[in-house]
Amino acid sequence: MSKNTHSFQAEVAQLLHLVTHSLYSNKEIFLRELISNASDACDKLRFEALDNAALYEDAPNLEVRVAFDKKARTLSITDNGIGLSQQEAIDHLGTIAKSGTREFMSRLSGDQKADAQLIGQFGVGFYSGFIVADRIVVESRRAGLPADQGVRWSSTGTGDFEVETITRDKRGTSVILHLREDADEFLNGWKLKQVISKYSDHISLPILMEKEEWKEGEDDKGGEMVATGEWEPVNKASALWTRAKKDVTEEQYVEFYKSISHDYEAPLAWSHNRVEGSTEYTQLLYIPAKAPMDLWNRDHKGGLKLYVKRVFIMDEAEALLPSYLRFVKGVIDSADLPLNVSRELLQESRDVKAIREGSTKRVLSMLEDLAKKAVAAAAPAAESPAADGVTDVVDKKEGEQADADAAKASEDAGKYAKFYAEFGSVLKEGLGEDFANRDRIAKLLRFASTTSDAATVSLADYKARMKDGQEAIYYITADTLAAAKNSPQLEVFKKKGIEVLLMTDRVDEWALSYLTEFDGTPLQSVAKGAVDLGKLQDETEKKAAEEAAEAFKPVLEKLKASLKDKAEDVRVTTRLVDSPACLVVQEHGMSTQLARMLKQAGQKAPEVKPVLEVNAEHPLVKKLERDEAHFDDLANILFDQALLAEGGLPEDPAAYVRRVNALLV
Numbered sequence: 313m314s315k316n317t318h319s320f321q322a323e324v325a326q327l328l329h330l331v332t333h334s335l336y337s338n339k340e341i342f343l344r345e346l347i348s349n350a351s352d353a354c355d356k357l358r359f360e361a362l363d364n365a366a367l368y369e370d371a372p373n374l375e376v377r378v379a380f381d382k383k384a385r386t387l388s389i390t391d392n393g394i395g396l397s398q399q400e401a402i403d404h405l406g407t408i409a410k411s412g413t414r415e416f417m418s419r420l421s422g423d424q425k426a427d428a429q430l431i432g433q434f435g436v437g438f439y440s441g442f443i444v445a446d447r448i449v450v451e452s453r454r455a456g457l458p459a460d461q462g463v464r465w466s467s468t469g470t471g472d473f474e475v476e477t478i479t480r481d482k483r484g485t486s487v488i489l490h491l492r493e494d495a496d497e498f499l500n501g502w503k504l505k506q507v508i509s510k511y512s513d514h515i516s517l518p519i520l521m522e523k524e525e526w527k528e529g530e531d532d533k534g535g536e537m538v539a540t541g542e543w544e545p546v547n548k549a550s551a552l553w554t555r556a557k558k559d560v561t562e563e564q565y566v567e568f569y570k571s572i573s574h575d576y577e578a579p580l581a582w583s584h585n586r587v588e589g590s591t592e593y594t595q596l597l598y599i600p601a602k603a604p605m606d607l608w609n610r611d612h613k614g615g616l617k618l619y620v621k622r623v624f625i626m627d628e629a630e631a632l633l634p635s636y637l638r639f640v641k642g643v644i645d646s647a648d649l650p651l652n653v654s655r656e657l658l659q660e661s662r663d664v665k666a667i668r669e670g671s672t673k674r675v676l677s678m679l680e681d682l683a684k685k686a687v688a689a690a691a692p693a694a695e696s697p698a699a700d701g702v703t704d705v706v707d708k709k710e711g712e713q714a715d716a717d718a719a720k721a722s723e724d725a726g727k728y729a730k731f732y733a734e735f736g737s738v739l740k741e742g743l744g745e746d747f748a749n750r751d752r753i754a755k756l757l758r759f760a761s762t763t764s765d766a767a768t769v770s771l772a773d774y775k776a777r778m779k780d781g782q783e784a785i786y787y788i789t790a791d792t793l794a795a796a797k798n799s800p801q802l803e804v805f806k807k808k809g810i811e812v813l814l815m816t817d818r819v820d821e822w823a824l825s826y827l828t829e830f831d832g833t834p835l836q837s838v839a840k841g842a843v844d845l846g847k848l849q850d851e852t853e854k855k856a857a858e859e860a861a862e863a864f865k866p867v868l869e870k871l872k873a874s875l876k877d878k879a880e881d882v883r884v885t886t887r888l889v890d891s892p893a894c895l896v897v898q899e900h901g902m903s904t905q906l907a908r909m910l911k912q913a914g915q916k917a918p919e920v921k922p923v924l925e926v927n928a929e930h931p932l933v934k935k936l937e938r939d940e941a942h943f944d945d946l947a948n949i950l951f952d953q954a955l956l957a958e959g960g961l962p963e964d965p966a967a968y969v970r971r972v973n974a975l976l977v
């Protein structure tokens with residue numbers, strides 16, 4: 313193949329421009345990305361070689377070599393992994409195959425700082441080389457292909473790249489960076505070693521660099537470091553999760569997280585354990601601080617990296633965690649699974665089931681810990697050791713330590729709220745997905761309520777504040793917090809000072825349908841079924857209500873007849889104070905709000921005919937008794953207004969307007 317020029321996919325060209333302009337403040341990450349790709353390529357070779365050992369050719373020891381040439385101003389990262397065929401070079405180094413790319417691009421604002429964060433989160437991988445290089449040459453040969461089917465890919469990172477055939481004896485890939493004028497610092501062995509140990513110590517392959525020696529200059533003209541031709545490893549080369557906890561620093565855990573997740577921010581928490589027993593495995597699980605952009609995309613893949621006895625098997629192994637924990641990142645290294653395990657096999661394996669259960673429990677405990685820290689911080693200061701009077705006399709050092717501890721405690725305290733804001737909605741899916749852990753999940757949920765606009769109220773908090781005689785945990789679902797707060801259904805609860813949880817998340821109604829009770833107390837939607845305040849209503853109130861209903865009966869019958877196409881039933885209620893009417897659905901029916909949402913999403917929703925409840929004390933309702941001439945109009949207005957009040961739209965808005973206008977003139 314002679315030299316061919318190809319254009320980058322439009323998104324790549326755009327990304328390259330941003331990479332070179334926005335990621336400048338953190339140049340050195342390019343090395344982490346390229347070494348990580350080299351390591352992935354070796355993992356892939358090892359995996360393919362399980363079925364075809366010939367792929368190793370004569371070089372079974374997988375490794376990465378980093379070399380630089382001061383004169384040529386080049387830095388190269390060479391691996392003897394799987395390599396790239398010509399077509400693969402064109403496909404993989406000219407496009408972005410990642411899900412969520414388009415959405416990511418649309419969120420870029422042109423503000424360099426904000427964009428740099430986003431790009432960091434997205435992960436630019438190979439293209440990060442252009443932060444420091446104005447030209448990149450990739451030479452590669454795929455394992456198993458003959459030497460004359462190598463490929464050279466080169467580009468200056470603008471609009472296009474060139475590809476040509478070369479002869480390459482060694483399998484694997486060399487990425488050769490022609491460094492920019494201002495990237496001189498990477499032509500220095502000491503600097504490179506420092507960056508490698510910061511970002512790539514956990515890579516399980518040896519990363520080799522040429523040993524250097526000091527050579528005096530001639531005629532005492534100063535000296536310099538020169539390469540000796542001998543290669544030495546510069547990383548620990550033991551996978552991080554295989555080390556003992558005590559041998560891993562906090563910074564190393566954080567860097568490892570960043571390298572597997574491509575996240576910019578440190579994780580909120582992690583847990584590293586060796587599990588022994590009938591199923592043996594190591595788990596290293598992280599809870600990110602930020603949701604990835606495509607968490608809600610249908611094609612978002614969650615899951616952990618799976619290793620078997622330190623051999624990389626697959627990314628995004630979804631079978632290792634339930635879908636509602638798809639935000640968790642990390643590694644599982646199993647001692648029991650066969651090396652040739654496939655995704656299909658994972659689904660059926662009993663070992664995987666045990667790993668999944670164990671990892672789920674571990675994640676829930678991490679979340680419980682974070683939640684506990686938030687509660688502890690909210691507790692009165694008297695419980696903190698600094699306030700118990702014993703620490704009156706502290707020397708300066710202890711004082712500083714106490715300050716540091718306090719800062720850490722306050723940071724820890726905010727973590728659960730941070731987690732919940734990002735992933736609370738996903739966690740709720742667990743109510744419907746993971747019956748075995750439903751109670752634990754329920755304890756982790758937080759909601760806004762009539763006493764708190766922020767989603768901070770736990771079901772346990774709510775229970776602790778329940779009124780004497782209150783027999784249920786009341787909640788309402790709505791599209792927005794404002795709609796929930798102002799819902800007519802809440803009027804009687806407000807009047808009696810009873811707290812109601814306000815649920816405005818799309819998943820709430822679906823998820824809550826799986827949680828019928830919490831700690832022995834039933835959950836009750838205030839928009840479903842007839843309101844039954846039970847013991848909260850005294851006898852005189854009940855009697856008055858019954859009498860009002862009796863007196864209202866004739867009007868009720870007429871209302872039912874007028875609205876027979878719209879309302880399932882019409883009844884008198886005590887739940888309203890200021891509003892004339894509201895809509896409710898039958899006890900086990902789908903709420904009108906959920907039905908509306910499904911329809912908007914283009915999905916099939918059953919026709920929900922709501923029940924109209926009227927407030928017999930309201931002047932507008934009383935008017936029904938007197939105004940025979942407008943009865944039908946009034947009845948329809950009452951219904952449509954109740955629909956409007958909960959965020960719906962009258963079936964025939966023009967007719968509604970006509971009716972109201974007729975009454976206004």
Ligand SMILES: Nc1ncnc2c1ncn2[C@@H]1O[C@H](COP(=O)(O)OP(=O)(O)OP(=O)(O)O)[C@@H](O)[C@H]1O
Nearest residue numbers: 349350353391395396404405435436437438439485
């Ligand atoms: N050293 C290499 N050897 C073989 N293939 C490589 C190498 N470097 C990159 N590639 C190929 O190019 C693709 C694109 O690399 P890039 O770093 O841009 O994204 P990625 O690795 O797929 O994603 P991410 O970096 O976000 O994990 C890789 O998926 C891989 O197929």
